[in-house]
Amino acid sequence: MKFAVLGGGSWATAIVKMLTENQDQVIWYMRNEDAITHIKTEKHNPNYLSSVEFHLEQLHLTSDINEAVSNADLLIFAIPSAFLDIELQKLTVSLENKIVFSAIKGIVPETGLIVGEHFHEKYAIPFENIGVITGPCHAEEVALERLSYLTIACADQEKATIVAENLKSHYIKTKISDDIIGTEYAAMLKNIYAIAAGISHGLGYGDNFQSVLMSNSIREMKRFIKRVHKMKRNINNSAYLGDLLVTGYSTFSRNRMFGNMIGKGYTVKSAMMEMSMVAEGYYATKSAHLLMQKINKESGTPIIDAVYEVLYKGRNPKKIFTALTDKLD
Numbered sequence: 001m002k003f004a005v006l007g008g009g010s011w012a013t014a015i016v017k018m019l020t021e022n023q024d025q026v027i028w029y030m031r032n033e034d035a036i037t038h039i040k041t042e043k044h045n046p047n048y049l050s051s052v053e054f055h056l057e058q059l060h061l062t063s064d065i066n067e068a069v070s071n072a073d074l075l076i077f078a079i080p081s082a083f084l085d086i087e088l089q090k091l092t093v094s095l096e097n098k099i100v101f102s103a104i105k106g107i108v109p110e111t112g113l114i115v116g117e118h119f120h121e122k123y124a125i126p127f128e129n130i131g132v133i134t135g136p137c138h139a140e141e142v143a144l145e146r147l148s149y150l151t152i153a154c155a156d157q158e159k160a161t162i163v164a165e166n167l168k169s170h171y172i173k174t175k176i177s178d179d180i181i182g183t184e185y186a187a188m189l190k191n192i193y194a195i196a197a198g199i200s201h202g203l204g205y206g207d208n209f210q211s212v213l214m215s216n217s218i219r220e221m222k223r224f225i226k227r228v229h230k231m232k233r234n235i236n237n238s239a240y241l242g243d244l245l246v247t248g249y250s251t252f253s254r255n256r257m258f259g260n261m262i263g264k265g266y267t268v269k270s271a272m273m274e275m276s277m278v279a280e281g282y283y284a285t286k287s288a289h290l291l292m293q294k295i296n297k298e299s300g301t302p303i304i305d306a307v308y309e310v311l312y313k314g315r316n317p318k319k320i321f322t323a324l325t326d327k328l329d
Contacts, residue, residue, distance in 0.1 A: 004072030081106030191281030202263020
């Protein structure tokens with residue numbers, strides 16, 4: 001089965017690295033032609049995970065999304081959710097009969113859907129041909145070949161197994177799941193909670209409060225996912241709790257970094273300009289808040305609501321988080 005990775009960021013680079021441990025050749029689409037030229041001459045991505053050196057004979061590099069899609073059986077999308085729809089508009093070839101896996105932790109702003117649902121609704125791809133790749137796993141630690149874990153979710157367990165087998169190595173352990181909707185929502189929500197953790201850190205809250213915030217976050221995540229997709233799942237598994245913890249606490253977390261800057265007094269615009277990478281949680285916050293408002297006015301998501309008030313209503317982070325502390329236990 002021929003794999004294509006679509007995206008040029010750190011997570012896309014990490015996935016290509018993982019695949020080249022098992023595949024003779026991986027198709028890699030990125031829109032930045034200068035980056036492709038650099039990889040062909042210097043053997044590494046100039047902008048992300050530059051310590052990872054590739055064997056060029058294992059890469060089929062292209063800046064043409066149609067070429068990548070046409071030549072692959074299984075597509076792994078690692079394009080930030082805010083730019084996914086724009087990239088997909090370039091498609092002139094069909095996605096019919098393609099297997100699509102999302103490594104994107106966010107909601108598509110144009111439709112308000114998680115990526116799997118977006119492909120199902122807009123491109124009529126059956127759910128058995130849609131999958132999700134989730135952590136807990138930071139791209140930076142993949143680059144360092146530190147032991148990491150991935151959860152591969154798909155309604156078709158055979159396809160999940162194929163992807164899991166092609167991503168695993170001596171430093172990557174994989175497990176499969178049938179909770180495609182729940183794991184994808186969890187991957188999106190943990191970025192919002194990481195922003196909350198960053199804001200609280202920027203405001204000067206210590207480890208004691210952070211532990212309470214994370215404890216409340218996993219319970220809030222459980223309520224949220226149960227409302228949008230009710231099925232039996234263990235929220236304490238690594239795809240949910242583990243991914244939340246690493247994103248909320250790690251110094252590699254761009255969402256925590258973004259929140260930390262907001263807590264220290266940066267405006268949203270200035271924080272975004274300061275960062276070289278996209279904080280998916282910013283876009284996810286609005287979509288998650290609006291979805292809960294649509295489902296139930298009494299959403300039971302005080303942490304998401306607090307982050308929304310700060311990021312989208314311009315409310316004072318100190319005042320909002322002071323009020324939030326009285327809602328946590």
